[in-house]
Amino acid sequence: MSTSRKVKLVITIIALVVGYWLQQNENTNNQPSSTTETANSKSNSFNYLPTSTTGNIVKHNGYQLSYSEQHEQAEWVAYSLDKSDIVYTNYKRPFFIEDPKVKTKSADWRNYKKSGYDKGHLCPAGDRRASQKAHDETFYTSNISPQNHEFNAGIWNKLEQKTRYWTKKYNHLYVVTGGILESNLKTIGKEKVSVPNYFYKVLLDYTQPEIKAIAFLVPHKDSNKPLYEFVVSIDELEQKTGIDFFPELPDNLENQLEASTDYKNWSFR
Numbered sequence: 706m707s708t709s710r711k712v713k714l715v716i717t718i719i720a721l722v723v724g725y726w727l728q729q730n731e732n733t734n735n736q737p738s739s740t741t742e743t744a745n746s747k748s749n750s751f752n753y754l755p756t757s758t759t760g761n762i763v764k765h766n767g768y769q770l771s772y773s774e775q776h777e778q779a780e781w782v783a784y785s786l787d788k789s790d791i792v793y794t795n796y797k798r799p800f801f802i803e804d805p806k807v808k809t810k811s812a813d814w815r816n817y818k819k820s821g822y823d824k825g826h827l828c829p830a831g832d833r834r835a836s837q838k839a840h841d842e843t844f845y846t847s848n849i850s851p852q853n854h855e856f857n858a859g860i861w862n863k864l865e866q867k868t869r870y871w872t873k874k875y876n877h878l879y880v881v882t883g884g885i886l887e888s889n890l891k892t893i894g895k896e897k898v899s900v901p902n903y904f905y906k907v908l909l910d911y912t913q914p915e916i917k918a919i920a921f922l923v924p925h926k927d928s929n930k931p932l933y934e935f936v937v938s939i940d941e942l943e944q945k946t947g948i949d950f951f952p953e954l955p956d957n958l959e960n961q962l963e964a965s966t967d968y969k970n971w972s973f974r
Contacts, residue, residue, distance in 0.1 A: 753879055753909065755781050756949040763806045763847060767839040768828040770847055772804075773886055776899035777812035778850045781883040781948060782827040788876045791869050794834045796841070804847035811847040816894020825852030827882050829865045850884045851893055851900045855927035864906055864921060864932055867973075871908065874972060879909040885922075885945055901925055905942050907950055909962075917970045918951075918962040933973050939963035 754762075757771035758780060768784035801814040801824055817824050827848050833839040842848075852861065872878050884901025891900040907920045922937045922945075939950055940963045951959055 753911070753951050753953050754783055755881055756952055757781075758947050761807070761809070763804065765806065765842050765845075767833045767842050768848070770827075772807050772809070772811065772847055774809045776884075776886045776890070777816070777896050778886070778898060779827055779847055779883055780886050780946065781881050782848055783879070783881045784828055784832070786832055786868070786872045786878045786880050788873050790832060790835045791873055792834050796830075796834065796837050798830070799841050799844050801844050801846050801849065804845035807847050811845065812894070812896050812898050814846055816896050816898045817849075817851065818894075820851065820893040822851035822893060822900065823854050823857040824849040825857045825861070828880075831865065832869065832880075850904070851898060852904075853925060853927070856923075856925055860923060860928045860930070860932075860935075861904065864923065864935075867932060868906070868908060871910075871971065875910050875912070877910070877912060879911060881907040881909075881950055883946075884925075887945075903945075905946075907939060907942065909951065915970060916958065916962070918965075919968055919971050931973070933968050936966055936968045938966045 754769060755771070759771055759773050759775075761772040761774065763770050763772055768782050770779040770782045772778075773780045803813060804811040814824065824846075826843055827850060828843050830840055830843045833843050868878065868880060883905060884899070885903040885905065886899060886901060890902065892898060893900060902925050903922055904925060905920065905922050907918065909918045910916065918939060920937050920939045920942055921932065921935045922942060923935045943949060943963070951963070954962070
C-alpha cells in the first residue's frame with residue numbers, strides 16, 4: 706500500500722471515531738441525568754398551575770392566584786412550598802390591603818368588618834415566613850375568604866399545620882387551595898363577598914421515587930374529625946369547581962393521581 710493511501714485510511718478512521726464520539730456525547734447530553742433530577746427541577750417551578758375559569762390570573766412572588774370578581778376572592782391560590790420555607794420568624798402582622806395586581810380590584814377589607822367572619826388566609830402567612838416581603842404579600846385581600854372563627858382556628862388550621870409537617874417530611878410540596886365557589890352562596894359586605902360552604906386543599910409531592918397527591922374537601926364548620934376523613938379524589942374537586950388542577954402532568958400520571966382517594970402514602974399522626 707502506498708504512503709498516500711495509508712494516510713487517507715488513517716484520516717478516515719480518525720474521522721469515523723471522532724464522529725461516533727460526538728454523536729454519543731450529544732445523545733448523553735440530551736438525556737436527563739436522572740428522573741429524580743427532572744422531577745425535582747419541575748417541582749421547583751410553577752409549571753403546574755391549575756386552569757382558570759375566570760382568566761384573571763395574578764402572579765405574586767410567593768404565590769399565584771385566579772381571581773373571581775363574581776365572588777370577590779380567589780377561586781384558587783397556588784404556590785410551591787419547600788422545607789426551607791418552614792421557619793418560625795415572627796413578623797408584625799400588616800393591615801389587609803387590596804391587591805394592586807387585580808385589575809378589577811379585590812374586595813375591600815371593610816366587607817369583613819362586623820360580619821362575624823375571619824379574614825381567612827388561603828396561602829397562610831405561616832407558609833411564607835422565609836422573608837418579610839413574602840409574609841406581607843399574604844395580606845392582600847385577594848388571598849382571603851370569609852371563614853367562621855371556629856373553622857379557621859380549628860380544623861382548617863390543623864390542615865395547614867399538617868401541610869407544613871408533610872413539607873418538612875417530604876422536602877417539597879405544591880399546594881393549591883380555595884373555597885368552592887358556586888351559585889347562591891351567602892355574601893357579606895357592600896361588595897357581596899361570597900362565603901363558601903366548603904374549602905379545599907390539594908397537595909402534590911412531585912419527587913421521586915414516590916410521586917403522590919392528596920386532596921381535602923372540608924365543610925365550612927367546626928369539626929373534631931380526623932383529617933383523613935376529609936380526603937377526596939382530585940377528580941371530585943374538578944367536578945365541583947370546573948378547574949383542571951394539574952393539566953401539565955403527563956396524562957397517565959395525572960389520571961392515576963387524580964382518581965385516587967388512597968391516603969396510605971401520607972403520614973397521618
